[in-house]
Amino acid sequence: MNITVVLHEPQDLVNIAGVVRAMANMGLERLTLVDPAEFDPWRIAGIAHRTGHIVENARVAATLEDALAGATCVVGTSARPRTAQRNYRRPRDLAARILDRARDGEVAIVFGREDRGLSNEALDRCHEVLVIPTSPAHASLNLAQAVLLVAYELFLAGAGAPPRLPTGKRSLGPASAAELEEMYRALEAGLVSIDFFKARKPESVMRVLRTIFGRTTLDAHEARLVRGVGYEMRNRVERGDAPPAD
Numbered sequence: 001m002n003i004t005v006v007l008h009e010p011q012d013l014v015n016i017a018g019v020v021r022a023m024a025n026m027g028l029e030r031l032t033l034v035d036p037a038e039f040d041p042w043r044i045a046g047i048a049h050r051t052g053h054i055v056e057n058a059r060v061a062a063t064l065e066d067a068l069a070g071a072t073c074v075v076g077t078s079a080r081p082r083t084a085q086r087n088y089r090r091p092r093d094l095a096a097r098i099l100d101r102a103r104d105g106e107v108a109i110v111f112g113r114e115d116r117g118l119s120n121e122a123l124d125r126c127h128e129v130l131v132i133p134t135s136p137a138h139a140s141l142n143l144a145q146a147v148l149l150v151a152y153e154l155f156l157a158g159a160g161a162p163p164r165l166p167t168g169k170r171s172l173g174p175a176s177a178a179e180l181e182e183m184y185r186a187l188e189a190g191l192v193s194i195d196f197f198k199a200r201k202p203e204s205v206m207r208v209l210r211t212i213f214g215r216t217t218l219d220a221h222e223a224r225l226v227r228g229v230g231y232e233m234r235n236r237v238e239r240g241d242a243p244p245a246d
């Protein structure tokens, strides 16, 4: 299945083993570790038996950006909504869509570190954010248990998945995370060039734009078009062109 579990800076090897076991139970196979505090495949295999197919193929990435570059859908996870507005979802409501997106490209589901969860910058990379409902008094789950609950919802949703919808012949498929990041950089540079931000904080404005685009599935053509809007704004200002006459 084209779903990758991404652990951002996991601190405890026992938790990695717990994640691997939960993945094996629910039929997920792809694991990427971003800058893990320790990663010892042999010890993990000793804790989570018969999971060699996951552990041996696990990828270790230096940065989250590297880990996500090829993904066309990035889903974050968080115990508690933060200050910024984001596309928060329940796993049960998003599971069918995640499976559908996994048929077009790679879906990455990102889990944060045990002590602090995902940073705002990491959550900015996520198109949507899953929140598993829990008691408000103890909202935060153990990392491996959070992975288990998300994987369980995907497993249940997979049993009744409807056949896929047709796509246009010219479709390039969904834009990858790397293409989307390039689009955001171009858009931000364009907005800087027309002095759009003024008193507004660029980071907050870009976060709102990310939240809006995160709700849609941009295909590669669409992402290039938006990127072109950003480039064109900047080019025009740099050339000092007068606006075209009507």
Ligand code: SAH
Pocket (backbone or CB within 6 Å): 077, 078, 079, 080, 110, 111, 112, 113, 114, 115, 116, 117, 118, 130, 131, 132, 133, 134, 139, 140, 141, 142, 143, 146
């Ligand atoms: N102290 C951290 C908790 C991190 S728990 C905090 O308050 O943010 C480690 C990771 O498990 C989180 O980053 C998230 O990926 C996942 N997780 C824990 N509880 C969750 C919940 N209720 N819903 C979704 N993900 C959760």
